Amino acid sequence: MYAAVILLVFMCLTATTHADHHHHPCHAPNMTGFMTVTNLKGEVRAIGAFTYDSTAKKLRFRSNESTPINTSLHLDLLVFFEEGILYEIDSKNQSCEKKKLQCNLHPLDIPDDATFMATMTFGSPSVEGEGIKLNLWTGSMRDTKGKYTMSTTMGCLPLSALYYTGSTTFCISNLHVIFVSLPHSHVDIESEIKEPELLLVPSFCQGLSVEETPEGTVNSFLSEFM
Template sequence: MRQLVVLVCLLAGCLAEKPHPAEKPHPCASPPLLSGALTVATQSEKLWTYTRYLYDAMGQRVRLFEMGTYENKSFTFDVLLLFREGAMYEISYHNHTCKKMPLKADFQPLAIPKDANLLGQAVLGSSSAPGAGLLVNTWMGDLPDKSGKYISTVTEFGCIPVSTSYQTKELGWVVISYFNNVIGLEDPALLNPPDFCADAETKSGEEPKDFHSLFL
């Protein structure tokens, strides 16, 4: 279940004029440093999570602080993924313990892939008054493992993720919603293992395929 609830995509807001029709939206990459929060809900109603995250594309590091329910049982989870080091740390500050597991997956930055198809552009909220809406683009494409489709919505300006949906065999449709997102990191130290992780022994176990599969 641990690997099932480790997961993922991310929101800023400002009203902007809709681009000229000639300025067709194009695939984009999110800022390299992001922090904020997200929720995950599944069609099967087996899994729900609230997660605070830190994302560093330059250093290829991700930290997730999760709480939620799986099959009506509550859980909390704190995990640090260091893709360059090839390690995933499961951290417990309460017990001052740390489990280290191999992470052989390649880092996948938050971005709309170049082969994604634009579904459309819309305003979340209202475009009738300044500050009343947010211009977003919605894209569709194939999951990295070609097991199905994904639909992702990002802001037109800044390419900040708003939501992502995709289908899985075990949970049905998974919907990830992002909010309170900030460009940058308030505490970069959280992307380094705590001191008590220094002597953690590497243990074998399943690993996520990429950033977007962390919660599955």
């Protein structure tokens, strides 16, 4: 399984790599953009817009029901990683589920204990302006006994994240990268929070009690796609 996962990430990159053991995990800035979640078979699980506050560690993800791709999940998630709370929002029915978050791992931030793998070039390193350098990171998912591989630009903007645990593997990537191709022109990530109100708990969700977590269940952003 490990070899298959690494191949999926590396096949989209050139073979130009050089290790550097002095890299330390960076942290992404505030972001607004689009992402897609697929499994190892290439099946799209969800696709939609996200807003991320890197300082307050808040993330909103809303799957885009207007996309022409037939996705298997329609989600509206609001995650407070510092508080350890995840909201599943149903705006149509004005209802919410409030859950305790057991795992803080998510695709927009590199964990502090991540291990640097290599710097690679996306595209052609020999043609000026045609290559983008990426840093690759890897680590263990302690809560699910799985592993992950993440790639970022040199400025720490996340490009893709691959998670694998047991028999389930997910590749989460931003849509303006070639891991996923969609017929839209507005999928670039912006280093700002364009709609801060999206990171507020909706009025119909306020005052809810945290639901009990069944034994053996791990609530996390990633588990919503499994």
